[in-house]
Amino acid sequence: MALNLYQLKAFFTVAQTRNFTEASKRLYLTQSAVSHAVNKLGKSAGDELFNKTSKGLEMTEAGRILYKACETVFFEIEKAEEHLAAVKNKNLGSIRLGATVEFGTTLLVKYLKVFIEKNPRIHIDFQFRHELLKPLLNEELDVIIDCTEHDSGELLKTPLFREEYAVIASPGYLRKHRIRQPADLAGHNILSMDKEGKWWGNFLNALPAAGRPELSQVTEMNHIRAMINAAIEDLGVGFVPRYCVMKELKAKILADVFPKLKLFEGNFYIYQKAKRAGLERHRSLVEYLKNIKSTHLERA
Amino acid sequence: MALNLYQLKAFFTVAQTRNFTEASKRLYLTQSAVSHAVNKLGKSAGDELFNKTSKGLEMTEAGRILYKACETVFFEIEKAEEHLAAVKNKNLGSIRLGATVEFGTTLLVKYLKVFIEKNPRIHIDFQFRHELLKPLLNEELDVIIDCTEHDSGELLKTPLFREEYAVIASPGYLRKHRIRQPADLAGHNILSMDKEGKWWGNFLNALPAAGRPELSQVTEMNHIRAMINAAIEDLGVGFVPRYCVMKELKAKILADVFPKLKLFEGNFYIYQKAKRAGLERHRSLVEYLKNIKSTHLERA
DNA sequence: GCGGAAGATTAGTATAATTCATAGTATTCA
């Protein structure tokens, strides 16, 4: 039979992307080359590797067997390459690090400055977006920092810190509209990431059922920074991670509406594919990231 | 860098055999092809992979890194191939089974008959020799059954049974020379695998120091079967694994000189490379072999 | 049924693997 690495690589990438054309781009090859390679691999495996269904490609059993082998094989090769590079004082390779937009653009880049200076042989590329899990699973990203909960055998999860939220408004807005307790929010313009109010859900849940306001007038905007700026401009009341507005609170261009209320949202976690967590560069980065705290922004 | 499977295979085989020419034979390639491949691999790894020393090849650090990766990679590929074959009802591959000459040619082949009939998709090749460990380590053999003790992290050891020995002679010989107790052996012709008497060491050790005979007249012969046949022909007294002479004892062409003495030699063990023990065909075979007992020969 | 998207096919080219022939390097032994 004699499996072949070119073909396995092509197959593996197709399996990850579920798309020959996309795979060909990742591999810097033509779609034709990928098609050839996967077909040849299928022949030497004695079976088709993919079935074409109405909604895309689906692996056959033979495909799944090979996929599992590929995970180990390519990881092992990558590890060996990293190890060789380490011995020869070469670059250790790169990490594609994903994080949510606000967290990434503010806290993360500042915190990583020291790591990047101390580890010149590890290159880090950044991807700040909201959708993080899927790119991690299909190997567009190597490490992500996300504040949603995922649990799967193939992912390694490292807890970072508890994210504290705050209800914010500009001091001017608060002077005009007295807001003393949560119930007072009814009728105010509510700045939210979504129209349905899921974004404010954790705030509401933190309140006793009796004191929950009816959030009727909701303005949707799909970036936290936009929400913050809107609040600064007196456009309404926002609900945001506290670390995002540390500076604004200090500078008093924003105020904490309910300073006595402790509002915790989900944890921040580092996620990586369990297999790839064995890479030395992953280990160093995660070890460093573990010490990040939401309070790091205050120093900045 | 982009490591390459052909080159890794060539390198891996050279590393196992410590010999380019031997590796080329195993790979059904020319020595030149192997040399080219290993050199190219060395170039893409950025370092030499072997140093030539006065007594053969020696891996460099880069070589050792790659060797470790190869172990995993090729095992994983082999496992995938076996798995694919299983799904498609093809042959599961072959096992090169090694055992000591006497054990292999008598007990083992008979015992394995049933396994071979029940598992037509696993092919077994046999190698009966005295040197078993080295061929196992350099991948000339996949599984060996040996009665010597080895302990190493890379080997998986499965105990089989305790081997019982017996002192034998032909009934005619015993009629002529009365042998009542071990001390009577002095002066007799002693049949042994070696001239120095190490072979009889375990017999002597089983006796109280006072009753140990002086084995002065030793005849060396390098096969157990030869020793047995010599004993049958009245040539002297032999010391052999009991399972080897079950038939002869029953047929009364040989007699147990000290039937009341229980003489145990070392255990029999199955050894395999730990990595390769994960192969399905290895598991089935070892599972079956575990039930072998030295008494199986009596039935035959 | 037409256009677009995605994969397959075919034929030709580029690249890499393999061989052949030969040269080089230790080691052994007379």
Add this chain to the structure above:
DNA sequence: TGAATACTATGAATTATACTAATCTTCCGC
């Protein structure tokens, strides 16, 4: 020391294979 032996390395030629470009097929939505 020189010849014989047993390796490995090298370069040119050959063969196998990966890859591309262009074209074709299929499937899906409008």
